[in-house]
Amino acid sequence: MLTPEIILQEAKALSDYMTEIRRDIHAHPELGRRETRTQALILRELEAMGIECQPCADTGVLGIIRGGKPGKTIGLRADIDALPVQEETGLPFASQNAGVMHACGHDLHAASLLGAAKLLNAHKDELAGNVKLFFQPDEEDQGGAQRMVDEGCLENPQVDAVFCGHNSTGTRAGEYGLKYGDCYAASNGFIVTVKGKGCHGAYPASGIDPIVVASQIVSAVQTLSSRRVYATDSVVVTVGSFHSGTAGNIIPAEAVLRGTIRSFGPEMRKKMCDMFRELVEGVARSMGAEADVTIIESYPGVVNHDGFSALVEQSMVKLVGRDKVEIQRIPNMGTEDFGAFMKNLTIPGCYCEFGFGDGRVECIHPAHGCYYRANEEGLSYAAALFAQVTADFLGQ
Template sequence: MSSVTKEQVWQQGQEILPWLVEVRRDFHQYPEIGFEEFRTQEQIMRYLDEMGIPYTKSAGTGIVGLIQGGRPGATVALRADIDALPITEAEDREYRSKIPGKMHACGHDAHTTCLLGAARILNSYKDELAGCIKLFFQPAEETDGGALPMIKEGVLENPKVEAVFGLHVSSDIPVGQIGVRYGQMNASSDELIITVRGENGHGAYPHSGRDAIVIAAHVITALQTIVSRNVDPRQAAVITLGVIQGGTANNILAQEVKLSGTIRTLDPGVRKLVKERVRELADLSARSLGGTAEVTINEGYTSLINNDNLVDLVKRNGEELLGTQNVRINAMPNMGVEDFAYFAEHVPGAFYHLGVRNEETGCVYPVHHPNFDLDERSLAVGASLQAYNALVYLKENEKR
């Protein structure tokens, strides 16, 4: 059984902090969006080569590293997403993005750095480990989702992964703290597109046509009753229509209006109900006014549901490394989405939030904001905790 202590892991995280800052700032200056992370991939491979950690490519721009312990045992995975967002960075900081229109505004540069730091810590103890650790550097979390392609390529097999841990930065939580959540962590998402069709006519003679704008307005209003009148109020659901496009002139009845938006739910049964009601109400509302509504729903990410036993492990480890007062229990799930959900759907998983907020240095902006930044001391916290999560899991599941 490994004799590595929490003090050793924490100390190593602090010692490599300057390196972590350097690594993160390099990624930050060269952001790449989903499935275009070629430079990012090359840098990750370079760091793994320096550590002597073998790896294979996956899902195009992803990487799977493998730290093989000195004795047989369980297999645990640590996951980080590596892609950036199509956002122009606002702040003129020294490590500002050098790629116009692209920015690590969601902290994936930090996630990648934390995983590299955890790998560096864990690799120094590999001969003492019973089992092995897989390192998932996953592309395209913000776009098409890189988790499913990696799973389909077999990253959870050979050796078979028995548990997976992931983290996400949070500017709502001060640096030095983490937030954990039992059970439902993130919502599912579905893209909604509704094409409403009527009939052209002169704006002065509305009776001569079928006004698609008026029909669309009734469809929009009807859809708002789904959450308020069809979904159990003890459940959560969101229907947001973010785009309305239609009409050609101010004196012509619109023949076609396109609505697009998103559906967010936590429960699979509620997800099914909402999609069914969207189709029914859009169709009935349009037909009642002489028009039609064509509904397209493109399935997005599934709900992220944490394994309570693994959340317990993260909570205990966080309390040991950071202190009980620095581990928060998140009372409510997040209606945002996260494709870590697919890993957690196939094997037990735990996803948690890493605090990066520091009001004194202006690290207060939310993710996806052009001013987003983080207190880089969080990199050592994330690297240490992820390493400790893997060590404790292997120790508690050592195969004798």
């Protein structure tokens, strides 16, 4: 029987194993779509455990543990890619690859999921259902989650819920964070090309000034968040780049705006993109210009499922107690591709936070920075939560 006490005890006993794996991956970080060494390491470890596994999405790994009794299937995800950062931590196991670093701690995710796999595999006869292991490549760049889904990782057997966590050094090891509902924003990039008519700067009436039109567009799109959605809906429209013109006395023919639209959930995502397009085209038309709008679909973000998140919260409380579980209030306008595993919210999912801090300055350098380091005691708690959520969701 997999009780919280047994899970925590066994996860702690796996601490040395996970630390060794984590340091190995940390010393040999690989960028998205190039995780060949990391992939080989994961395949080797899973094979040594006797777990069925295969490459997926080129440089990822899909594993499956079949429980001793029939039941549901849960998907557990760890991303495995590193970032283009030169490590400056001075740690003995610091990156040996110049200009590449596990600065987002995905080495911690991979190691803790391997630990959880070992733990769960040893108890597979007690589990009612299956555990799928998603070692996902390329979270930081183009998105390996969707590619794993496209290759069928959610089918045969069909996955009923998906779970993952991200390391946080703002939370101490032995603690967890959880946010109900809106968690990570969906992201859409845009390119707007405003087509006017070039002319001499002294005679604007003989042309159509795309800089003036584009300026109105920059202001107008801000009304999408302030006037067109409820104040309680979290959305952002940012124009991050505005390019036009060559000289002070020439009205150019074109202006190009680039930016990003952030929102939560498939419905609001579509609504924001539709309103954006309509508004931009309408403003341009009303001023005698034309706007070409290209919207580039990026990550779907994450909206946590209420019922499944409640189960995860209970799992957390069983392991570490109520006072070590923080229910978070503010969604992250950053993005994540874990949502791809939730297939437009048709599969319940939960994305949480694993504590990897120690409360001291060494561990509170921000992720994506060259000094990022984590408290490895968090590995056992991350692995324990993967296992506890699995035991609670599948039943025994």
